[in-house]
Amino acid sequence: MLRFNQIYIFILAVFAVQCIQYDKAESLNYLFYQKASYCPRNNITNWECGNICKFHPSMKDILVYYNDTHAAQGYLGFDRGQIVITFRGSTRTLTNWIYNFDVKKSPFEKCQNCSIHSGFLKTYNDIKDQLLKNLDNLISKYPAAPIIISGHSLGGAIATIAAIDIQHFLNERSYQNVIKEVHTFGSPRVGNQAFAEYYNQLIPQTARVVNNQDIVPHLPPNKIGYYHVGTEIWLDKEFNQQKDCQPFIEDNSCSKSVKSIVSYSFFDHVNYLGNDTGCKAPFSEVICYLESGIEEGCVDQDLEEIISKARNNKMKLLFLTQEYLQN
Numbered sequence: 001m002l003r004f005n006q007i008y009i010f011i012l013a014v015f016a017v018q019c020i021q022y023d024k025a026e027s028l029n030y031l032f033y034q035k036a037s038y039c040p041r042n043n044i045t046n047w048e049c050g051n052i053c054k055f056h057p058s059m060k061d062i063l064v065y066y067n068d069t070h071a072a073q074g075y076l077g078f079d080r081g082q083i084v085i086t087f088r089g090s091t092r093t094l095t096n097w098i099y100n101f102d103v104k105k106s107p108f109e110k111c112q113n114c115s116i117h118s119g120f121l122k123t124y125n126d127i128k129d130q131l132l133k134n135l136d137n138l139i140s141k142y143p144a145a146p147i148i149i150s151g152h153s154l155g156g157a158i159a160t161i162a163a164i165d166i167q168h169f170l171n172e173r174s175y176q177n178v179i180k181e182v183h184t185f186g187s188p189r190v191g192n193q194a195f196a197e198y199y200n201q202l203i204p205q206t207a208r209v210v211n212n213q214d215i216v217p218h219l220p221p222n223k224i225g226y227y228h229v230g231t232e233i234w235l236d237k238e239f240n241q242q243k244d245c246q247p248f249i250e251d252n253s254c255s256k257s258v259k260s261i262v263s264y265s266f267f268d269h270v271n272y273l274g275n276d277t278g279c280k281a282p283f284s285e286v287i288c289y290l291e292s293g294i295e296e297g298c299v300d301q302d303l304e305e306i307i308s309k310a311r312n313n314k315m316k317l318l319f320l321t322q323e324y325l326q327n
């Protein structure tokens with residue numbers, strides 16, 4: 001009897017560690033931290049970015065890191081007793097960026113047999129030194145503060161790679177700070193299965209939020225050797241958690257159950273929890289066209305119309321930002 005109870009308590013304890021409790025209000029905090037990372041650098045530094053910055057009025061000790069080579073940007077700061085670290089997504093290209101830019105994997109040296117998306121790795125490496133130097137400064141001021149890490153889209157992929165580096169950095173220097181949570185929105189897959197397994201044992205406290213039919217978490221596909229990290233939090237149309245997804249695996253009954261490419265949604269990628277994911281609404285900057293070659297101007301109002309047209313004709317949509325087209 002006692003034995004049974006002990007086993008039972010053990011099982012409960014294991015589940016308590018593994019389960020990510022999703023709290024929508026807390027998720028909104030992460031969303032707004034990362035929204036600010038898309039704003040112009042001066043606005044972030046001065047914490048003057050309208051409603052986004054006002055959402056976290058006590059943010060301080062802000063340090064922006066960036067590198068124009070692959071358009072990486074993010075910041076760290078101190079708010080509500082925590083060190084906040086965040087990375088922005090791509091401003092140049094959207095889903096096609098994931099494919100066209102170094103989708104081939106590079107070895108990831110921190111674990112055996114691990115490899116990750118070359119473009120994501122390069123983008124992270126561009127800002128790595130600035131990030132760790134700034135973090136070191138902030139830790140000397142807040143030596144016991146928990147660390148939270150977030151990012152949307154490409155920023156979610158960079159957050160995933162950064163989290164591993166930050167954990168190693170904390171260990172090597174015997175700092176007391178712990179990574180409290182990594183919280184990503186619409187992250188693509190980052191590396192192979194060996195990488196995901198290594199990540200999951202190092203940083204199990206990872207919520208990977210996926211909005212309904214968001215296209216990006218389906219990329220790059222499993223069939224070219226990519227595998228997701230963390231525990232999926234799958235949201236429905238009202239931005240509530242649809243069900244508990246199994247931790248640390250790609251649960252076939254969560255967003256993976258959306259199988260048809262024509263159901264994947266770009267709109268769901270740039271609107272989380274009822275809020276646009278960027279600094280400003282992205283649609284004014286987006287040109288979209290149907291892959292058939294017929295170009296379509298695409299502004300706020302008719303985006304849904306164009307998407308439904310693509311669905312009806314089973315055509316793929318590509319989205320490019322103005323900035324990308326000018327380059």
Ligand SMILES: *[C@@H]1O[C@H](CO)[C@@H](O)[C@H](O)[C@H]1NC(C)=O
Nearest residue numbers: 039040043048049050279280
């Ligand atoms: C950035 O800051 C400038 C100057 O304070 C302000 O005019 C502008 O609206 C801000 N931009 C955003 C996106 O908040």
Ligand SMILES: *[C@@H]1O[C@H](CO)[C@@H](O)[C@H](O)[C@H]1NC(C)=O
Nearest residue numbers: 111112113114193194197198
């Ligand atoms: C790495 O791959 C080799 C060859 O497939 C395998 O023998 C080894 O167990 C793997 N190591 C890990 C840590 O997965």
Ligand SMILES: *[C@@H]1O[C@H](CO)[C@@H](O)[C@H](O)[C@H]1NC(C)=O
Nearest residue numbers: 067068069125126127129130
């Ligand atoms: C930006 O990235 C490039 C490599 O892509 C690197 O050579 C350069 O040192 C980086 N700049 C800074 C300020 O870290």
Ligand SMILES: CC(=O)N[C@H]1CO[C@H](CO)[C@@H](O)[C@@H]1O
Nearest residue numbers: 051052239272273274275276
């Ligand atoms: C600033 C902003 O648009 N906030 C909205 C974010 O989404 C929530 C609903 O989830 C709205 O209540 C806010 O108004």
